[in-house]
Amino acid sequence: MLHLLTTISKFTMIFIMALYTYFSFKALMPRISQESSAGLYKKQTALVMLLFINGYIVILMHTLYQNGEGEASSVTAAQMMLVLFLAELVLLRILFIIYKYFYGAASDALVNNMCMLLAVGFLILSRLSWDKALRQFFLAVAAVILTALIPLFVRKLKFLNKLAYLYAIIGIGGLGLVAVAGSTDYGAKLNISLGPVTIQPSEFIKILFVFFLASMLYNIKDIRQIYVATAIAGIHVLLLVAARDLGGAAIFGVTFLAMLYVATGRLSLFLGGMGLGMAGAFVASKIFTHVQNRIVAWKDPLSVIDSQGYQVAQSLFAIGTGGWMGSGLYEGMPEKIPVVTKDFIFAAISEEMGGIFALCLIFVCINCFLMFFNISMQIRDKFYKLIALGLGTVYGIQTFLTLGGVIRFIPSTGVTLPLVSYGGSSLISTMILFAVIQGLYCLREDQKREEEEIY
Amino acid sequence: MKKKRSIKNREYAVIAYGFLGVFIAMSLYFAYYLTFEAEDFINNPYNARVSLFSENVIRGDVLSADGQVLATTEIAADGSETRSYPYGRVFAHAVGYNTNGKAGVELDGNFNMLRSHSFFLTRLINDFTDKKDQGDSVVTTLDASMQQAAYNAFGNYRGAVVAIEPSTGKILALMSKPDFDPAGIASQWDSLQSDSESSVLLNRATQGLYPPGSTFKILTALEYLHEGGSTEDAFNCEGTYTENGYTIHCYGNTAHGEEDLKGAFARSCNVAFSQTGLSLDLNKYRTLAENMLFNKDIPTKISNVKPSTFSLKKGDDPVLVMQTAIGQGDTLMTPLHGAIIAAAIDNEGVVMEPYIMDKIVNDNGDLVRPYFGETYGSIVSKEDAKKLKKLMRSVVTDGTGSALLSDNYKAYGKTGSAEYTSDKNATHSWFVGFANKDDKEVAVAVIMEGAGSGSSHAVPVARAMFDEYFKE
Numbered sequence A: 001m002l003h004l005l006t007t008i009s010k011f012t013m014i015f016i017m018a019l020y021t022y023f024s025f026k027a028l029m030p031r032i033s034q035e036s037s038a039g040l041y042k043k044q045t046a047l048v049m050l051l052f053i054n055g056y057i058v059i060l061m062h063t064l065y066q067n068g069e070g071e072a073s074s075v076t077a078a079q080m081m082l083v084l085f086l087a088e089l090v091l092l093r094i095l096f097i098i099y100k101y102f103y104g105a106a107s108d109a110l111v112n113n114m115c116m117l118l119a120v121g122f123l124i125l126s127r128l129s130w131d132k133a134l135r136q137f138f139l140a141v142a143a144v145i146l147t148a149l150i151p152l153f154v155r156k157l158k159f160l161n162k163l164a165y166l167y168a169i170i171g172i173g174g175l176g177l178v179a180v181a182g183s184t185d186y187g188a189k190l191n192i193s194l195g196p197v198t199i200q201p202s203e204f205i206k207i208l209f210v211f212f213l214a215s216m217l218y219n220i221k222d223i224r225q226i227y228v229a230t231a232i233a234g235i236h237v238l239l240l241v242a243a244r245d246l247g248g249a250a251i252f253g254v255t256f257l258a259m260l261y262v263a264t265g266r267l268s269l270f271l272g273g274m275g276l277g278m279a280g281a282f283v284a285s286k287i288f289t290h291v292q293n294r295i296v297a298w299k300d301p302l303s304v305i306d307s308q309g310y311q312v313a314q315s316l317f318a319i320g321t322g323g324w325m326g327s328g329l330y331e332g333m334p335e336k337i338p339v340v341t342k343d344f345i346f347a348a349i350s351e352e353m354g355g356i357f358a359l360c361l362i363f364v365c366i367n368c369f370l371m372f373f374n375i376s377m378q379i380r381d382k383f384y385k386l387i388a389l390g391l392g393t394v395y396g397i398q399t400f401l402t403l404g405g406v407i408r409f410i411p412s413t414g415v416t417l418p419l420v421s422y423g424g425s426s427l428i429s430t431m432i433l434f435a436v437i438q439g440l441y442c443l444r445e446d447q448k449r450e451e452e453e454i455y
Numbered sequence B: 001m002k003k004k005r006s007i008k009n010r011e012y013a014v015i016a017y018g019f020l021g022v023f024i025a026m027s028l029y030f031a032y033y034l035t036f037e038a039e040d041f042i043n044n045p046y047n048a049r050v051s052l053f054s055e056n057v058i059r060g061d062v063l064s065a066d067g068q069v070l071a072t073t074e075i076a077a078d079g080s081e082t083r084s085y086p087y088g089r090v091f092a093h094a095v096g097y098n099t100n101g102k103a104g105v106e107l108d109g110n111f112n113m114l115r116s117h118s119f120f121l122t123r124l125i126n127d128f129t130d131k132k133d134q135g136d137s138v139v140t141t142l143d144a145s146m147q148q149a150a151y152n153a154f155g156n157y158r159g160a161v162v163a164i165e166p167s168t169g170k171i172l173a174l175m176s177k178p179d180f181d182p183a184g185i186a187s188q189w190d191s192l193q194s195d196s197e198s199s200v201l202l203n204r205a206t207q208g209l210y211p212p213g214s215t216f217k218i219l220t221a222l223e224y225l226h227e228g229g230s231t232e233d234a235f236n237c238e239g240t241y242t243e244n245g246y247t248i249h250c251y252g253n254t255a256h257g258e259e260d261l262k263g264a265f266a267r268s269c270n271v272a273f274s275q276t277g278l279s280l281d282l283n284k285y286r287t288l289a290e291n292m293l294f295n296k297d298i299p300t301k302i303s304n305v306k307p308s309t310f311s312l313k314k315g316d317d318p319v320l321v322m323q324t325a326i327g328q329g330d331t332l333m334t335p336l337h338g339a340i341i342a343a344a345i346d347n348e349g350v351v352m353e354p355y356i357m358d359k360i361v362n363d364n365g366d367l368v369r370p371y372f373g374e375t376y377g378s379i380v381s382k383e384d385a386k387k388l389k390k391l392m393r394s395v396v397t398d399g400t401g402s403a404l405l406s407d408n409y410k411a412y413g414k415t416g417s418a419e420y421t422s423d424k425n426a427t428h429s430w431f432v433g434f435a436n437k438d439d440k441e442v443a444v445a446v447i448m449e450g451a452g453s454g455s456s457h458a459v460p461v462a463r464a465m466f467d468e469y470f471k472e
């Protein structure tokens, strides 16, 4: 019976996710009326809840039967799981209400996407590890509280474009600290330990970095501004390389190039910079053994399955064995994949919830960055335009690196899937990122009002 | 207002579309992986997941092309499952085993047999009643009567037999000896593992690397013809030939006397062929061997296939050249490869990739997934194939393969007696060749370790298989 429930839920969840994804792109179509898009957003909100409840029914039943029917320890575990489910449900509703009712101008599409990504993350973490699911919930509570006022700040604080050097100093200081004193994790230095908590400063600094570049580039009066911006951006990237965080270096580097291109309008700078970056990556692959390992694992994971290729091979086994429809929750073996809750969470989702579901998830991520670029085009003030574009690039690159690494489209770089993967720094920084963008959607509302007053 | 907005947005759109393009490419790759590549990964022995399927599915059967059950799962009254093999040892290496690791079709079809495509209502009822679904069956290309014929004719020698349908690549028979009882693998595991001398578990048909002996003269003759030689070129054999301080012997020191290349090929004259070898451009010789799949992965989806090796190159010792030209030296070939070469010559030079899984069917016999023979490509030209066919026919009409003359079909081939130690009298008995009649055709390779000459042992086995295949 449990197997039957799992199998039926597998299909219903795929259906819900597919419908959600369809609506999210339908709402993006040009010339759609305000009313019909509002209707779509309402349906989307309901679908997120439906998916979340459907997933948790399966999780609760499996928890209840994990040690045999009626076993006391199972019942306790199921009760705790039920409490977590309800708490998460409330949290998702609160997040929704904050943006829907306190920030009326916020993008409904983005709120729904945020809730969807968080919901999928909560589900798969509860499936994978009770401890991590619980921690992630508390981190999410903290993130919601910490970011609740950010849209307001973005809307009201008019001096954010004057703090370029402050952003740079904090950024370089933070990355420098990691390069010197960071703890090593899978070959790269990423984290700083502060007592019981470890934080990954680059997750936050990438947002400051976007603010820095926007402040430097929104009003170019003097070519020297570009040189200074380039030099400081270069220091950021080099510090990340020194910490062997090549995924981070790629995120910062591409973000810089994209913002520089948009600010100057010169594609040659972007392409030249990408070429330089490729050359740098090539050199890095010759120097760093951990980069070589990842490239070998990417080219032919099965040939080095006992060593470097193990993780990627396990990921591909998971995705492949799950197939288009997935094995159903608890009926795969995602725990075989090393770091499954972080960098490789997408493989676990694809394995148990299905390739179709996973493909829809990719499209929800696409929908997110399209919403980021959308606001960058709609807003008039160049500083904010650059902020939106920069954050969109950060999000796009990060998502591309993690998804591409998991499915062996590119070598894996060890970055997390925003809002879905386990990890406090990643979760909180992504919530900040989305909150800033929501602030920009609110700003656009002010801009519209001004325009209406003029005309 | 609209206009003002779009003025400065070109760059923004470039970035947005750039990302969109990259993500769509990634999504397409993801879909491609799931549809086409995943299967290669799923069956990897490191993938522990497939074994989970057996909790909900009864492992399906392995069937021969004509519907005989080669492996099945029997369920006792208490629900325990045992894998049984109605043909016992006959298909041991071809079908393989399913405990203590996996081999053969049990390995290659593992994933498929643990999937169920039973009628969906049946599966639904099974779910409600907590019963297992019946897994799909693998229908192989194996022909039970051909396999049985090979098994019966082979006797107690060690060695292997492979039979392929040249136009499709279907493997009709695949036998390796010594063999084992596939149902008893678990209980005999320790003794099977420790017995390194006879390597019972080694599938000699796909992994046995043997000196090809005189069967390699097919390649030597072809290279000689490529370099301007003719089948009418004359040689004189006195039974032995000494050059560079090394003496080549014909089998049993027989003096073949005055002969042309065709006659030398038919009677497998080592003297003539070692002289031929000395005249060859060694780099071209090597290229020819590599075109014919030496030093290359054998094109097939069957797992655990070893590549054959050919190492001769320009500047090597003439003694080694003389040995290599008659299939000794350092050259090694698998029986499967021998059968592929014979099949290609019959098939106008085109290799069809050998395969053993023909289709997957559900418990009702309905098709779930078919497999097709894939064309690897040409390893010899059409004209060369024709010339080689003539030479190989002369082996049957005028030479060492005369036991294959039949009114019922037309046989072609090359025998071999491969020395494998310094003892010139101990030889592996080889035959590679094919036979056809109207549209029907079959290629075989036979090797019998230490049995003697090709014509005395391997040829009768080939004869038994041809007779079986073309029987009315």
Ligand SMILES: [Zn+2]
Pocket: B237, B238, B239, B250, B254, B255, B256, B257, B268, B269, B270, B271, B272
């Ligand atoms: Zn002779």
